Amino acid sequence: MFHKEGYKIMAIAAALLIAINIVSYSFINTYWIKFAILVVTIILFLLIIQFFRNPKRKTVLNDANVVAPVDGKVVAIEEVEEKEYFKDKRIQISIFMSPINVHVTRHPIGGKVKYSKYHPGKFLVAWHPKSSEENERTTVVVENKVAGEVLYRQIAGAMAKRIVNYAEVDDEVIQGSDSGFIKFGSRVDVFLPLDTPILVKLDQKVKGGLSVIANIEE
CATH class of the missing domain: 2.70.70 (Glucose Permease (Domain IIA))
Structure with missing residues (x-):
């Protein structure tokens, strides 16, 4: 589950990283370079989305x-x-x-x-x-x-x-x-x-x- 504050940033990041991979596969002929770019962009996206995790927490309510x-x-x-x-x-x-x-x-x-x-x-x-x-x-x-x-x-x-x-x-x-x-x-x-x-x-x-x-x- 992700926090609502992260949706826009995650969408923009996904679009940019996908665009980078499209460009790399279109213009780079060396397979291992294209693969390296793919791996790096996936890692970057995972790092971004982990900032916006919003795990459910069951707080034990106590006014004191x-x-x-x-x-x-x-x-x-x-x-x-x-x-x-x-x-x-x-x-x-x-x-x-x-x-x-x-x-x-x-x-x-x-x-x-x-x-x-x-x-x-x-x-x-x-x-x-x-x-x-x-x-x-x-x-x-x-x-x-x-x-x-x-x-x-x-x-x-x-x-x-x-x-x-x-x-x-x-x-x-x-x-x-x-x-x-x-x-x-x-x-x-x-x-x-x-x-x-x-x-x-x-x-x-x-x-x-x-x-x-x-x-x-x-």
């Missing part, structure tokens, strides 16, 4: 749990100053997506969308310390009665050139449901209250919509 919004590796768990919405200190959990990860963003909690804003910006590498504040990004805050307000931020990287965000203010969203997509990358940060029990460790691999990264009790 915060689930990973994306697939990837936990690269930071630290106390930071969240300057955009809370304007106070929060625990930031950063999850980095490699090119082979699923790039669908999912709602870490269910509830009501309180805030949703897109910020144009730079395309620093995702692990750069300033990428959370200077890169192209979207910030979303969802609230429910148990977890309170949880902020997550999609951050573009050096490869990612477009962030897609479906969350709109006043939407009622379901935990683990599709909230957006980062084309070809790269990182999502989650901001939680300082006293939140964190259930993941640095370098741990997580699955979006499945892995519980924190639990906020009533």
